[in-house]
Amino acid sequence: MELVILENTKKDYISGEINVPALRGINLSINAGRFISFVGPSGSGKTTLLNLIGCLDKPTEGKVFVAGTEISRMNRKTSAKFRGDNIGFIFQNFNLIPVLTVYENVEYPLIMVQDVPLEKRKKRILDLLEKVGMISQKDKYPAQLSGGQKQRVAVARALVTDPKLVLADEPTANLDHDTAYKVIALMHNMKKEFNTTFIFATHDPKIVGEAEAIYTIEDGLITKMQENKQPGVN
């Protein structure tokens, strides 16, 4: 079943008088339950592509479908709702809410975006914190955590609503190699556990080895698609 479909999707940025073509015609179809990486040099369009798939931005041309819904023409309110219901985000800078504890950060999507009753959400949050190994730190604030710990909390937050799709733009760029590897491994485990589709963008070749399929993007176009038969071996 195809979870993400892009049909001849183009994205131009207007910066001043100049038109910057960031994506120049992407055709892509990703099945549910996959663990996918976009790679490519800086400025190639990875972030732009993730933003389009994540319903954060609109294409200049072409269509984007996620979970059977065309998301390329939604207004602000409906796209916020769509993201809240279907997509989890993991960011390069972790982006935890500094005034909320670890527990509350993971709780946030369940109370401020969805409306999950207390008992149900408590179970879910504790379960996820257990799985990402942060249960003992649940009452700490983000400022009291290391980068790797923050990103593990962010993984829990992205998964807490049980989204169909999790998008991660450079999730390991601010982590040292070992920690980066552990976070990717964690994401992989979560993917197996919940059968969630993960798409991330990175230019760290060591991380790429974890992906099941690797899309190479160059200058706004997909130039190569490579299946990885034995992810996580290296």
Added chain:
Amino acid sequence: MKNIIKIAWRNLMRYTRRTLLTSSMIAVGVALVIIFSGVGSSFKNEIIGVITNSNVGDIQVHKKGYVGSIDNLPLDRAIPEEDFKKIELLLKNNPEIKAYSERIRFGAMASNFAQTTNMRLTAVYPEKESKACPNLVKRIKDGDSSPDTFVKPGSVVIPQNIASGMNLKVGGDIVLVATNKDGSVNGMTFKISGISENIMGPQGKDGYIHMDDARSLLRIENGEIIEIAIKLNNFDRLNKVFMNLKYYLLQIKEEKSADPVFEIHTWEDLVPFSTIAKIITLLIMVVRIVLFFIVLISILNVMMMSVYERIGEIGTIASIGTSPSKILMLFLTEGLFLGFISAIGGNIIGVVILKVISAAGFTFKFGDARTEFMLNPQIPTAEIMFAVLFVVIISVLASLQPALKASRMEPVEALRHV
């Protein structure tokens, strides 16, 4: 909603120093309004009370044109007996009216056989006057100050300044000489039954005699009078009652010219202090306007800074699906909270200071009157409620623009801002 409140509160507490600074600024503004209103109103009410309760009454009725020439105390502008009966009927049937007292006022020469001075006399029925101006007798410091008998036929109450100026004592004799409306002069000897504090006015030479004596002195044979002082049950309803009375009074017209026969005034029209009272009200208004701007500018400033500092966070919560209306609510709640705690803080400061002023018992003198007024500010409950509501509403309004800005941010652009 509970969560919005929690997050808003924590965000406020995040910048403790800034929140405290802004909050104390607003609190000082609120405290000023409370103190000003408490002291100002108590000062105003104290003096209004003194004026209306001891001398003027709440409302006065005269023959048309009297007040315009009140300095001469003209006797030819009198209310004839039959007209007074009509007015009495009106007053007696009005449940808003507590009491009224008819008076004859005239100018007279007072002589102690050695010196002579001029004075203003008000002739009254003591029991009626005491009901219309209950505090009058409290101002009689020497002699008979019982409400029903403070003036009897043959006796006079004189003000302190004449008593000391002419060396007069209670029990002494004084001759009052007056010109009646036909121009003939008449004099009578009175016994001084009381000496009152100066009541008011620039010279303050106001004395009281009994109505019957005035009629003999001025050779008035019928029941005509000069003015009627009216006291209401509820001073706060002054304007309503006044408008109502005026409506009926002005329907009594002259037969020939069809002009109204009477004129009616509230104490405000009759006493120069009413201007000061208006200025106090105006000043309280000005302080409120200053508060308005303090709140508006400081909340706007803080909220604009909050939004600007948190663009990245706004991008995050918007990305993960927080609806624009919730983001709006988050920032509005933050502004509301800031305003609310500041207003409460300001009210506490204001009330404490008012209590201190009250306990210290400051006194002050007004004009040349020898009476001291005690500054005894009441806690202005309505003003406190008003201040909280006012500050909260302005806080929300001031937060509106920054909050709207936050809710309308494009998540992608906001995220890039990190």
